[in-house]
Amino acid sequence: MKLIVGLGNPGKSYEKTRHNMGFMILDEFARKHQAEFHKTKMNGLLAECMIQGEKVYLLKPLSFMNLSGTVVKPILNYYKIPISDLLVISDDLDQPVGNVRLRPHGSSGGHNGLKNIEQELGTNEFKRMRVGISKDEQILTVDYVLGKLSKEDLQHIQNQFPKYCQILEDFIEKPFDQLMSLYNGNKE
Secondary structure: OEEEEEOOOOOHHHOOEHHHHHHHHHHHHHHHOOOOOEEOOOOEEEEEEEEOOEEEEEEEEOOOHHHOHHHHHHHHHHHOOOHHHEEEEEEEOOOOOOOEEEEOOOOOOOOHHHHHHHHHHOOOOOEEEEEEOOOOOOOOHHHHHOOEOOHHHHHHHHHHHHHHHHHHHHHHHOOHHHHHHHHOOOOO
16 A cells, blocks of 8 residues: 655645645546545545555645645554655755656755655655756745746646656556666656
8 A cells, every 4th residue: 555645735826836746746647547536534635546456545635735744644544554655746946847856765855845744754764756846046935836837847747747657656566766766867
């Protein structure tokens, strides 16, 4: 059993913003696998699918980014999913738009959603898929991450959806070390 969490903020006003990269990718993955999201009592949208004979839960926390861990922890506990079977998808200011960086653990890098998950779980030993959104030094970070993706950047991200979905499918069946060597630094 696996849990894949896409980080973002709920509501129409946050759609297609840079900070909602996790939601966008998880929505596409759910569409591909015909999995429907349903609201849980634990303040999240949860979908379930079978991939390669493995049950996979997809979670979009509805707590807003800075409280993502308050949704992730109860879901892990309720379904008795070990932290080793958790993958969190987030945006990454330090990567070019669309680039993927997989990490088996590590610091939040200033990302408040990852920081809250670390706090709630009491560890930073969970897998991450960070997708680049670049950065603009002329714009305050909070305004930049909550800003809408440009038409070109959105198109570029959407063109990468097949690759992102493949990474998530590979997460189900391949060792994470293998995923990192396959996808880290691979821009296209």
